[in-house]
Amino acid sequence: MRLPGRDSTELAIKVIHLLRKATKKMTQPAVSQIVAKYGRDFFLILISCLLSLRTKDTISLPISLILFQYARTPKELLKIPLKRLEKIIYSIGFYRKKARLLHSVSRDIITRFGGKVPNTLKELLSIRGVGQKTANVVLAEGFRIPAIAVDTHVHRIANRLGLVKTKTPEQTERELRKIIPKRYWIELNPLLVMWGQNICEPISPRCSQCVIAQFCPRIGVTRSR
Numbered sequence: 179m180r181l182p183g184r185d186s187t188e189l190a191i192k193v194i195h196l197l198r199k200a201t202k203k204m205t206q207p208a209v210s211q212i213v214a215k216y217g218r219d220f221f222l223i224l225i226s227c228l229l230s231l232r233t234k235d236t237i238s239l240p241i242s243l244i245l246f247q248y249a250r251t252p253k254e255l256l257k258i259p260l261k262r263l264e265k266i267i268y269s270i271g272f273y274r275k276k277a278r279l280l281h282s283v284s285r286d287i288i289t290r291f292g293g294k295v296p297n298t299l300k301e302l303l304s305i306r307g308v309g310q311k312t313a314n315v316v317l318a319e320g321f322r323i324p325a326i327a328v329d330t331h332v333h334r335i336a337n338r339l340g341l342v343k344t345k346t347p348e349q350t351e352r353e354l355r356k357i358i359p360k361r362y363w364i365e366l367n368p369l370l371v372m373w374g375q376n377i378c379e380p381i382s383p384r385c386s387q388c389v390i391a392q393f394c395p396r397i398g399v400t401r402s403r
């Protein structure tokens with residue numbers, strides 16, 4: 179559901195243009211940094227995304243970089259024994275679960291997709307442990323296929339701005355797809371992630387420093403700086 183009385187598409191485009199400029203000097207999200215370092219390697223994007231689930235970029239990025247010193251293909255990752263893999267990613271939350279996940283995803287990619295990460299939402303979602311957000315990040319950041327990856331930052335900021343009025347990231351993705359032209363889909367996630375990490379923070383957003391404040395009704399914000 180969207181809020182009535184405002185042109186959501188126009189607002190979204192204005193926000194995107196302003197955030198392009200305002201985020202230029204900000205630290206890129208972890209996945210973008212992986213792309214900057216290794217290029218569009220679909221497997222590395224997928225693995226770094228899985229490692230970042232429910233974990234801050236500041237923790238998941240260094241662990242991804244360490245892991246990629248040991249393995250950069252599904253085959254190489256499977257060669258690392260589970261216990262050893264757990265040790266490598268130990269400082270990440272849910273490291274045991276994630277180590278098992280990395281193995282099962284690698285196995286799946288080898289047995290079902292000939293060792294190559296698939297490039298459709300349907301196939302990506304058929305890999306156990308790959309959810310909607312991860313699949314969309316792989317499509318957008320890896321294959322450059324228009325997709326809106328909705329994580330906690332995108333969901334929160336879209337609702338605060340009144341672009342959508344939704345309860346879950348899945349609903350947010352559906353609504354954003356209706357109002358945002360396709361040519362903006364890929365960049366939406368990194369822009370809002372950077373804004374969410376630096377300005378529109380979850381508990382007390384920095385509204386006084388926000389370049390999109392003039393367009394923001396700050397829906398649901400009770401405390402701000």
Ligand code: SF4
Binds near residue numbers: 385
């Ligand atoms: S004005 Fe405040 S609530 Fe709105 S986007 Fe900016 S930081 Fe977030």
